[in-house]
């Protein structure tokens with residue numbers, strides 16, 4: 499099939515490369531000439547394990563190309579995916595659809611025959627209706643079906659999530675569009691991955707409901723973790739104890755410093771805006787957003803507490819800055835609130851992250867950035883594990899202690915066993931244990 503992907507950011511590039519790997523002929527389009535130039539040179543604009551090899555293999559096979567010329571790419575395509583960004587709009591939290599509608603207009607002007615336009619970006623309920631209206635207005639002569647096909651991939655595991663999804667959701671009532679989408683996802687049918695056909699508005703809502711539910715699950719266990727600390731229970735065991743119940747499930751029950759990233763914070767807010775617009779409140783999600791925001795700030799206080807009475811003038815080493823491991827993404831990362839709280843209290847912050855330091859430097863220019871965990875720990879009064887990168891799971895505790903001014907560890911991801919750390923001579927603070 500001839501597929502066009504508009505937008506070569508996270509979702510667009512991963513989806514485009516995976517579609518090409520399925521055997522389709524894919525053109526990835528982006529307005530940003532420097533991004534397209536980099537892709538032509540084999541450089542990835544984002545960090546995602548395995549993406550460079552996947553792109554290189556499909557470019558070499560002649561199935562994947564990149565361009566800034568939308569019109570040329572779109573002419574004759576059987577399916578045109580919109581994978582542009584939908585950031586939270588400043589001020590009101592609504593998803594900003596400027597790029598989606600801009601791409602829609604350009605597509606409408608460029609199409610040369612019947613086609614299917616698919617929104618892959620996360621878009622609020624009703625966006626598909628508006629995309630359809632815009633296309634009909636510009637091209638009343640064309641037979642175009644508009645489909646919703648949200649993407650559920652996680653950063654750091656995006657390729658396997660795309661190729662082995664728990665499900666694919668396709669929102670359309672149009673039989674021709676349905677046949678086209680079946681063809682697009684044919685390799686998944688062969689692997690018997692569930693493909694769910696629904697109405698378009700339902701499909702749009704599924705994406706938000708899924709992310710809001712996962713954010714709720716995390717926030718629930720985070721509050722239970724606080725309660726564990728108060729009553730002397732262990733949240734890891736509570737999590738296992740409830741998660742082994744199949745109705746609950748074990749995933750997304752790891753207590754931590756609060757969720758971050760490009761999706762949960764933005765999508766929960768957007769869901770609340772939709773709920774407000776339709777006067778159908780989702781109080782649980784309102785609480786989740788509030789609790790998660792205050793949790794990130796509370797983590798800074800937790801670190802200060804571990805430093806003892808007077809934190810001013812002390813030094814803290816932050817290990818892990820990105821919102822989760824295996825990404826360079828710093829968006830809404832808990833490390834941002836923690837570093838701010840520490841700096842406000844007069845603490846010097848040294849930091850190390852395996853992939854995120856370039857982005858972190860731009861957002862927090864005042865920290866001291868170090869090449870490895872031991873260098874970060876030099877002279878520190880506490881090390882804080884903020885993100886659970888594999889590289890921090892088996893630190894040489896003696897070496898770490900030797901570098902530090904005082905052996906204190908704050909483990910915000912519950913990576914270590916208390917006994918092992920305490921035996922090595924550290925004062926140890928974890929989450930909910």
Ligand code: UDX
Pocket residue numbers: 649650651652653654709712716749750751752753754755756757758759760761762821822
């Ligand atoms: C998420 C969704 O998982 C994905 O389906 C959607 O398409 C985009 O948003 P992503 O943001 O890449 O993906 O990361 P994810 O692995 O879901 O983690 C989100 C945040 O929750 C991270 O900050 C992570 O540290 C936190 N988290 C996750 C926890 O604190 N505890 C958990 O048990 C799981």
